[in-house]
Amino acid sequence: MKTFQDLFRRYRRPGDFFIALLSFLFAIFLLLNLPTQAPWLPRVQTFAQPAFWPGVAVIAMVIFSFLHLLGAIVSERIPGRLAEVLEWFRALEFALWFMAYVWIVPVLGYLPATIAFTTLLSLRLGYRGWRWMLAAALFGTVVVLVFKGFLHVRIPAGDIYQYLPAGPARTFIMTYL
Amino acid sequence: MAELLSGFHLIATPAVLIALLIGSIGGVIIGAIPGVGAPVAIAILLPATFSMDPLVGLTMLLGIYGSSMYGGSLPAILINTPGTAVNALTTYDGHPMTKRGEALRALGLAYGASFVGGILSILALILLAPVLARIAPMFGSREIFLAALLGIVLVVIAHRGQTFAAGSLAAFGILLATVGLEPVRYTQRFTFGLDFLSSGVDLIVVVLGLFALSQGFFLAAQPDEAPRGERISGNMFKAMTGVFRHKRIASVGSGFGVLMGMIPGVGEFIAQFLTYTYAQKTSKTPELFGKGNPEGLVASESANNAVPAAAMIPLLALGIPGEALTAMMLSVFYVHNVVPGPGLFQNELDFIYALYIAMILLNVVVVIFVGLSSNLLMRIIRIPTRFLGMTILTLGFVGVYSLRNSTTDCAIAAGFGMLGLVLKRQNLPTVPIILGMVLGSIMEVKLRSAMARVRTPLDFVDRPIAAIIATAIVLLIVLHIWGIIRERRAAVPESAHDHDIHNSQEG
Numbered sequence: 001m002k003t004f005q006d007l008f009r010r011y012r013r014p015g016d017f018f019i020a021l022l023s024f025l026f027a028i029f030l031l032l033n034l035p036t037q038a039p040w041l042p043r044v045q046t047f048a049q050p051a052f053w054p055g056v057a058v059i060a061m062v063i064f065s066f067l068h069l070l071g072a073i074v075s076e077r078i079p080g081r082l083a084e085v086l087e088w089f090r091a092l093e094f095a096l097w098f099m100a101y102v103w104i105v106p107v108l109g110y111l112p113a114t115i116a117f118t119t120l121l122s123l124r125l126g127y128r129g130w131r132w133m134l135a136a137a138l139f140g141t142v143v144v145l146v147f148k149g150f151l152h153v154r155i156p157a158g159d160i161y162q163y164l165p166a167g168p169a170r171t172f173i174m175t176y177l
Numbered sequence: 178m179a180e181l182l183s184g185f186h187l188i189a190t191p192a193v194l195i196a197l198l199i200g201s202i203g204g205v206i207i208g209a210i211p212g213v214g215a216p217v218a219i220a221i222l223l224p225a226t227f228s229m230d231p232l233v234g235l236t237m238l239l240g241i242y243g244s245s246m247y248g249g250s251l252p253a254i255l256i257n258t259p260g261t262a263v264n265a266l267t268t269y270d271g272h273p274m275t276k277r278g279e280a281l282r283a284l285g286l287a288y289g290a291s292f293v294g295g296i297l298s299i300l301a302l303i304l305l306a307p308v309l310a311r312i313a314p315m316f317g318s319r320e321i322f323l324a325a326l327l328g329i330v331l332v333v334i335a336h337r338g339q340t341f342a343a344g345s346l347a348a349f350g351i352l353l354a355t356v357g358l359e360p361v362r363y364t365q366r367f368t369f370g371l372d373f374l375s376s377g378v379d380l381i382v383v384v385l386g387l388f389a390l391s392q393g394f395f396l397a398a399q400p401d402e403a404p405r406g407e408r409i410s411g412n413m414f415k416a417m418t419g420v421f422r423h424k425r426i427a428s429v430g431s432g433f434g435v436l437m438g439m440i441p442g443v444g445e446f447i448a449q450f451l452t453y454t455y456a457q458k459t460s461k462t463p464e465l466f467g468k469g470n471p472e473g474l475v476a477s478e479s480a481n482n483a484v485p486a487a488a489m490i491p492l493l494a495l496g497i498p499g500e501a502l503t504a505m506m507l508s509v510f511y512v513h514n515v516v517p518g519p520g521l522f523q524n525e526l527d528f529i530y531a532l533y534i535a536m537i538l539l540n541v542v543v544v545i546f547v548g549l550s551s552n553l554l555m556r557i558i559r560i561p562t563r564f565l566g567m568t569i570l571t572l573g574f575v576g577v578y579s580l581r582n583s584t585t586d587c588a589i590a591a592g593f594g595m596l597g598l599v600l601k602r603q604n605l606p607t608v609p610i611i612l613g614m615v616l617g618s619i620m621e622v623k624l625r626s627a628m629a630r631v632r633t634p635l636d637f638v639d640r641p642i643a644a645i646i647a648t649a650i651v652l653l654i655v656l657h658i659w660g661i662i663r664e665r666r667a668a669v670p671e672s673a674h675d676h677d678i679h680n681s682q683e684g
Contacts, residue, residue, distance in 0.1 A: 047628040050364045060348035068341035091398040102587040125563040153579035
């Protein structure tokens with residue numbers, strides 16, 4: 001049972017040191033690039049300098065991430081750091097699935113690509129059997145119909161649609177699916 | 178009065194009413210599914226609302242925002258899993274009541290308290306609107322700058338135990354807002370010579386990555402779970418009237434909700450914390466809090482539902498969003514070239530009233546819907562979590578890709594999705610990044626215009642409102658440091674804390 005205090009306050013998890021270190025190194029990288037990436041112009045007031053706000057942000061990042069790192073170093077170590085970092089890498093697979101979906105939509109078209117994505121990813125996630133496949137395909141179809149067919153969001157027609165025989169059916173598919 | 182009537186007229190169109198219906202019922206369903214929540218749904222729907230009339234789009238998003246907490250209390254009470262982050266406190270007294278066989282009473286109280294909180298807060302704000310219309314013009318550049326700074330300070334110190342990480346993330350958000358071609362001197366900032374960074378980092382892309390895609394990745398990578406619950410039988414509407422036995426706590430909860438909602442950077446959690454503490458201290462049975470005390474449940478649900486209406490105040494009156502959801506709504510205004518701020522309260526009070534009337538209606542629609550559909554909702558929320566992850570990724574794609582059909586945008590969103598996943602697993606908040614982005618860009622513009630008339634640092638705070646906000650900022654920082662010192666003295670061992678991942682998308 002969580003205590004009342006725990007409901008409002010979230011405590012450190014394994015991997016806190018790693019994320020604090022990454023964040024500090026990133027802030028230092030930005031600080032080193034500050035002079036070249038945000039110019040300080042002559043004869044311009046400090047507050048109107050293009051580099052003023054990026055400078056404030058980067059310096060705040062360096063200070064806060066250093067204090068975070070310091071806090072992580074002096075705190076008691078919670079076991080499980082490596083396992084936690086490996087979990088992050090495991091999730092990277094799904095970012096690749098997402099990008100693969102992004103790349104196939106302009107080629108296959110929104111509807112076929114969405115059905116392929118929902119069914120194949122469901123299979124990968126461990127959902128077997130025709131019921132799950134049907135549910136995934138149906139979900140993909142409904143998403144396409146609602147967003148492209150009904151709400152007319154801007155998603156281009158797939159390259160392969162142009163190989164369909166010319167006529168009203170092709171126009172319909174290109175516009176709504 | 179004329180503005181109020183005009184407000185009625187504005188919302189009495191089929192498009193607004195349909196948006197209201199879809200938003201409110203959709204919001205309850207989304208809120209009831211653990212792992213989705215209003216931020217994910219609003220992030221996904223945001224680009225689709227850009228083609229709508231501002232009032233229609235905002236009504237739909239407000240519908241989701243205001244109704245998701247009703248839905249979120251259902252799994253919190255029945256299966257001890259909050260549907261949205263702000264229902265976490267509801268599990269504390271709601272679930273023990275279910276275990277005692279009082280599920281109907283607990284749900285009725287939660288819905289009733291939500292309704293009372295929602296309606297009282299809107300009524301308070303309708304009455305306050307003319308006052309706000311007078312105060313809002315007193316906010317010049319320096320006051321708006323200081324109010325935005327107050328928002329940043331509050332969002333950092335509100336994350337107790339993670340202040341440094343929250344500060345670093347807020348600063349990262351401020352930096353993100355500066356990336357690209359700077360509009361005054363036309364210099365490139367932090368573009369590293371990359372063309373796609375010249376136009377800056379789009380807020381919606383970051384929001385979709387941090388809130389929607391990260392949740393999709395998170396759920397897909399986790400072991401599968403399918404919530405199971407029990408059937409509810411009995412008259413839900415009668416159970417809802419039980420809240421009238423706790424009028425005092427419901428009113429205090431609404432009051433704290435309104436106050437905390439209006440202050441940028443604060444929100445449901447602090448409102449709930451204060452109300453719950455008040456309810457416990459004034460209760461005849463304080464020892465039963467956390468063990469199924471109806472007073473605790475009413476405190477939690479009345480406070481969180483009073484926040485959405487109040488959170489619209491800094492957004493509409495000053496153009497300053499106080500938390501992630503109103504920050505997302507700000508982009509709806511920008512897309513339609515409507516600039517929220519003092520002018521909106523002075524010149525378009527009917528628009529403001531229309532939004533509040535829409536919120537009253539949404540509370541009525543939702544309370545009828547939840548009164549009739551708890552068992553149906555219990556069936557919907559049984560979607561296994563990994564399947565849900567797949568659906569979020571599919572919907573997240575529409576959100577990002579429909580913006581400008583850009584693969585780069587999708588890659589950036591996926592990158593922020595991974596960042597969001599790591600932050601979520603680390604119990605670190607994502608909200609400071611979003612508020613840093615939005616408030617950072619407001620602060621840059623306002624500071625530049627404010628400094629034109631400032632000769633000495635004291636000139637900056639020589640107007641009453643500026644002085645009050647500046648004093649509040651200094652006091653809050655001092656009190657925060659004092660609080661930390663006090664806590665260090667009463668330190669408890671690290672192993673006594675809970676190091677689980679908290680199911681929260683709202684920071």
